[in-house]
Amino acid sequence: MSNPYSFTTEDRWLTMGDGVRLSCTLAVPIPKQTDEKFPILLEYRPYRKDDSFYNYIQPTIHYLVRRGFIVANVDIRGTGSSEGVLIEREYTSQELDDGELVVELLARDPRSNGRVGMHGLSWTAFNSLMMATLRHPPALRAIFAAHGSEDLYKNDIHFMDGILHQDEYILSVDHENALPAPLQYIMDEKWIKERFTARPWIDVYLEHQLDGEFWQKHSIKYAYENFTLPAYLLAGFYDGYKDFAMNIYENARKASSKIKVVVGPFVHAMPDASHRNPGPGYDGKAEMVRWFNHWLKDNDETNDIMDEPDITLFMRTSLTTGAYRYESEWPITRRKIQRMFISSGKKLIEKIGEDTAAMSDIDTLEYRPWVGFEGGEWWGSATIDQRPFDEYCLVYDSDLVDNTIEIAGYVDVSLQVSATAPLAHWFVRLEDVDIDGQVWFVTGAALNGAQRTIPSTFLEPNHPYTIKLQLHFTTWTFFPGHRIRVAISNAMYPAFWPSPFSMNTSLYLDPLTTFIDLPTIPGLLPISAPPPPPFTQKQIEPEYIFSEAFSGGRPSKAEKFDIVSHRTLIYEQLSYELLPNGCFISALMAENFTVSRTDPADQKWTTHARQVYVFDVNGYLSIDDIPIKDEDESVYPNLDLSARRHFELRTDLTFYSDRDYFYVNLKRQLFHPDGTANSSTITFEFNGKHKRQFQ
Template sequence: MRYREDFARDVEVREDWIPMADGTRLHARVWLPADALADPVPALLEYLPYRKGDWTSPRDAQRHPYYAGHGYASVRVDLRGSGDSEGVMLDEYAERETADGVAVVEWLAAQPWCTGRVGMFGISWGGFNSLQIAARRPEALKAIVTVCSADDRYDNDVHYIGGSVLGIDMAGWSGTMLAFTSRPPDPVTVGDAWLPMWRERLDALEPFVHTWLDHQARDEYWRHGSVCEDYSAIDAAVLAVGGWADPYRDTVLRLVEHLPGPVRGLLGPWAHQYPDIARPPGPHIGFLQETLRWWDHWLKDADNGAMDTPRLRSWVQEPVPPATAYAERPGRWVTDDAWPSPATRWCERSLGGADDYSRGSDDSDDSGRGDGAPVTVRSPQHTGVDAGRFFPYGNATDLPPDQREEDGRSTCFDGEPLAERVEILGRARVRLRLDADKPRGTVIVRVCDVAPDGASTLVTRGVLNLGSRYGRDRSVPWEPGTPEDVEVELTGTGYAFPAGHRIRVAVSTAYWPWVWPQPDDPALTVWPDRSALLLPVRPAGTDGAPVEFAEPEQAPPLAVELGTSEDRPERLVSHDVGTGEWVLDVDPNYGGSRTYPNGLVYTEKARERYRIRFDDPLSAVAGSEWEITMRREDWDVSVRTSSEMTATADHFVVRSTVEARSGGEVVATRHWHREIPRTAG
């Protein structure tokens, strides 16, 4: 990492209030070339709920001064009701948030230090709303950089997966956001108004999970903010970035395929992080320089070849032994000028044992295949404890460990040892001929690379709620005794299977805690000879143009003093042999406690626990607890939150609490108990 402070333009930082139409003010921090009034610059906006005054300030210091030093006004704005902004926050990606964002873009364009051209960037939430605001087409917004974000709020976010409730983050992320929305603004910024503002937030609190579970199919609630509903709405130039270790990576493939305007895609080995941040897996790249080239082209009319790059640059990963973290993931860059890539051919293998990596699926002929002997799939409920973290964050325990135990809890279909290396790039699919003995059920498919010594490395996976097999907008019960063909689309990847290894397809009916279990504990019957794995194979010699990136650069880091952390496991799986209960105990480890240069002492403790009995789908429990304290001189506040989600056969049950204190005195306590009917989820 190279830290840059020798910028072409001196940088100053100012705080500002941005008025909304209803009188609410959003707070902004602006990094600005000192001479911008005399020589105006384009503006770049990052728009988040994650508190620029504390939580994101170390990350903000890496990039906002960097952009300002290169001739941009780089602006960080807290969403309404978060951080130091006024108002209340009631949900994610609400209409109010998007409308506010459009107003912020227009305000920036009108400032005397701005040329009138604006770009947006962000990772995760900021990447989401960059796409959503671009779809509103504010005239000043010319380009965006969206990193680790999703175009589909229902089927590619933290709520549902394959039409099933995402147990690990439906509850866990709602608990995280409850902890965020419960925190006060900082009196250093808002003055004596901090306590009335905090009380307003606490009075308006409602756990987001209530709303999310009220919409268990893909209805209008989820279509709002999902830019996949109308890609043509976006005319700003889009640089879409993701990592193979991130759950949102498929969005990059869809954007480069469907956006009608200027678009480029970049898929590396990374976790849920900006690609210049030194968190595993690497290698990391000079991402700030790459984005500067993008901004200079679209906001300053620089003729710098930003659009001469291929439409998609992807990292094809070399095979490695299974591990929960890799400092660097070996591989190489390949490029495509169109997506889907004309270099890719679809090859299929019957799960009944006949290997065929040359015959394309489009002209496959099932005539002459027998039904073969059917197999039964019925997995113990703790299948999935070795799934790894849904949002790999670059921590030591994020990635899936050796899958041998998971494979043992699943029904596996192994190919013969490969005669030659097989590389894939894109989204594999598995077609299953199956029947279910209950009206409700879920099928989970994993594809693993099995080494000669038996080590099993997870390559990709997918989930299908059988009730959503005809579309995520409806729930159609299965009719037991009526076999059907279903297709499970797996998450995208770039991966090389070496010669001598086997490709394994593992099928299960449970995947806790990623997938909330169906109440009926169904068994599936699968006909292997009528089922197949379809792989997007990339032949040798189709790498495309060479790819080079500079070494990472950032602005000098913020002088933050990290606090000591408790000596506890980051990810612990335990099994009570007597009761049959399995417990996954997780420290999300978002950054821990720290002391900031302005004197703020911030402490953070978070814990998530997921429990289930191997034989009882109704024993599932997902819990989240947070404890936050913030202190400075005579200001001392704390927030404690807890959330717990369970289910009966007919309802999801959610219990949540918040306790907020100032100087040891209780400011507010809130309790919720909701029972929400189980419908599609």
């Protein structure tokens, strides 16, 4: 980049209508011309911009401000450095009310041109979408949202596909929200009341186990007609939110002035995080600049982003290979639906004869609630061989593929099923069996059997039902010599909490009711496709690949252990941060899933989080230079702590179930609140109990 802007950084308060002040950090370009004004780009989230997230957000801040944007990071009310009582859950009306005023106050800054863009991934994608659809503050002119959601019930992490889900985020967000505010870390009665003794969010969500007003109020799928702002939407095949971009495009494109969609080989990160993504990335920050240059600046002389087709898809040829391609329409008009029938003999066939059409064989599956580790922690994260999972599934294979088959979109599935119990879940995975016999996950989806109707109702045991599933958005290429596989199970643990009844389920192989529809795309295979979109070939500039010298950790752990009565799954991650002010932070997140082999209702999720803060850790050139104690879970630096202020927050959360109830037991402890080893411990305990609601 030629002639980048120099910039200054400042902290300021944004005062809300009730007097509560939100903490805002601004990076402001130094004008090159008299009276030069700049648009503002806002990220608004609860992830502690001044300590836990500080190192993470710096590359984005530097990239954007040096290209002529005022960059604003704001901590949500009651989180991080902001004042106020901790919000009671994600995406509250209070969060959006404050967000409207935040946009207005930022736009009044005399250095601003009065135009604001919201951007970010995950939480900041969610609230960017909500602000653009449900609130419309006048100064908000465009958004850039990566890995967001249009449906807070089925397309978020609490009840994925309508089934209860638990993972480390549930622990980590609750744990960090209990910390005192940086940078003073005052631990007084006000902090204890407003944050430390807050009800855990998991307990709130268990009051709302079914879809309804609680989830729908801020789900933008119910307000597509209000989605009028221009939006750049980025989704990833290896992320849990892969559907949102195409769903919004298909339903809101007529209302919006412009929606641009990219679906690529991304995990829950931006495309330029190439060390995390399995396939080829590109400079996602450069795309953000192109987008906001057009919508927020007056001097954008190039209009190339508006001349490009709306849709860019990465057409996968494996888990790590493929090619980007423009599509000018959705649905793709040249798409053809290829129906394949789930048939007797564990076959997936394209044509049925008269004899087959008259038959209706039945395949039966024993419910094993502990299977599914290889399926990943959420849809899309599975990148290992699926054969160990498939051993416990109903599996149907096609003949060897003769001609290359390319698919793009949603795979529709129809199944006629029954269960010997009043509640069962069904999981369907589309897979690719390669020439070596290895099995690779392509896409999948789940259905809570009670949610086949609205309102939810239990199953009548042994009664056949025809259920419909739409597998999550995908692209894939099945090559000659491979086989197409459909795998069906009633569990995928630990991604989905098991249903509580022992049972068998049956699949009726009636070709009128049991089949899959593949969205095939003929005529433009990767080997003959036009050149890829130019923006996907632009890699991030070397000067913006920031050193990760001050962030580190131990390799993540994911292990499986089997004994006669139980299966145990262990996940663990340990990270370290060193901030410019000499604050060392370690964060340990550990999970232990235990599932009974004899009683499906007997499940337990035991979690453990520790966060250690040590101050005055100065003089180190990298996080790797700081010695770490091997004992005590390696969370403490091997330094003299007697002369340094330090404290530790520990959270232990146990979630378990029986046939009728879910139980939540939480214990928070803060050690050394005054920085000395002899100081007392602050403790908060919470216990919750919730009747299972068709889960």
